[in-house]
Amino acid sequence: MGDIGEGVEGSSLSSFADDTSVSLPVTNAEEVSSLQKDLDTVYAWAASNNMQFNEGKFEMVRHGQKLNLKNETKLYTEGGQKISALPHAKCLGASLSEDCSFHHHICQVITRAKGMAGWVLRTFSTREPNTMLTLWKTLIQPLLDYYSQLLAKQQYCTS
Known part of the structure; x- marks a missing residue:
């Protein structure tokens, strides 16, 4: 290669x-x-x-x-x-749009993070703070942090 x-x-x-x-x-x-x-x-x-x-x-x-x-x-x-x-098309994990914005990518990230948060809340009955924090840091925060520096100046999706 x-x-x-x-x-x-x-x-x-x-x-x-x-x-x-x-x-x-x-x-x-x-x-x-x-x-x-x-x-x-x-x-x-x-x-x-x-x-x-x-x-x-x-x-x-x-x-x-x-x-x-x-x-x-x-x-x-x-x-x-x-x-x-x-x-828009995906390139190395980021969705690039023809209008040069990351709006579509941000909406996808938010949707995935909400879905994962919903899964965590449905799957784990405990609401103990340490468990919830561990689940957040392991499963949800990485979805939000990926490309966060690139997206920092973009307008966030409201839907």
Whole structure:
């Protein structure tokens, strides 16, 4: 995996465990071609290393004001499937949105934390402070703390 980025010229490639992302600021059609070329380079690397990507998991988030560029350009997987443009996609545990906010991510975190708190309250009949504190620190607080520095300046979800 250490050489997966060799040959990628214009794009930024990052990998963590079994996740890989390829990104490039695109302001014109030539840069779209450059991004597709870099994707094709990664696909060739996968083929030469006897590896396959799960094309069903390919996601693309588009940022910016140029609606015609966003609407008219397309990127493709190795198998020729069009990569879907989504309003938000997950990257290394954070949900990135096309409006460059973390609103969707914050709402997901709050929903997971509320769900876990509900599970704790339904599962454990004791309300002894030390037990509740241990459960909070072990099961709920890590959900809230993950990416907390990144999200510190964002507006919180009220729903």
